[in-house]
Amino acid sequence: MGDMGSVGSLLASLQSVTEITKGIISLRDTAMIQTKVAELNAVVLSAQQSALASQAEQAAMSRRIDALEKQIAEMEAWAAEKERYQLTDFGGGTFAYTLKPDMESGEPAHRICTNCFQNSQKSILQSSGQNHYSQDTYDCPACKTHFNFGNRNDPPALMAASSYDPLEP
């Protein structure tokens, strides 16, 4: 930042003034000069402290700007990334985001978490097989949400259909 340089120059100038006043003392060691030099030194010291404080403030502002720029870059990257996806209905009121057609960019088909998506994060769901209702089950590695996709089909009633009677020998 350009202003940092000017503060640095100010500090250097003030340092020079200090050196000059020391020179005055050695040349004309009268009480009056000493008093004026002491006043001048106090002013210089105060100015130096202000300059240092200003430098610290500028450094803090610079860090804040860097953090905000990083945040904006992340938001822009997410805005572009989220445009690649669309909310997809897998049946039975179950949803995940999937790649839009022509947005694959060489990636295989995958589902991303609706919960993480709302929090501006992309998390690819991992399959964990099927449940008893013949739904495909997935888990989000980030937020740990468990998903069941597809219509819920009642499991075949094995016990009712069985002729096996445990009481018969």
Ligand SMILES: [Zn+2]
């Ligand atoms: Zn998630």
